[in-house]
Amino acid sequence: MFKKFKASELLIVAMVVILIFVSEYYYVILKDSNRAIFIGLWPPTIIGLLIFFNIKKNQ
Numbered sequence: 001m002f003k004k005f006k007a008s009e010l011l012i013v014a015m016v017v018i019l020i021f022v023s024e025y026y027y028v029i030l031k032d033s034n035r036a037i038f039i040g041l042w043p044p045t046i047i048g049l050l051i052f053f054n055i056k057k058n059q
Helices: 007-028 033-040 042-058
Strands: none
Touching: 007 033, 007 042, 033 042
16 A cells, blocks of 8 residues: 555655644643644645645646
């Protein structure tokens, strides 16, 4: 299954998952909701850029 993905794409997805957990850590453990929201907004942006560049590459 993972043979379809390049190493850079897997690295980006791993980074996104880590950012989600970091955001949850700030929100639940440290009770810093502003920082958690700021960090939590990055994963969808990164995934969106990954999709955009893959679409552009395939055209």
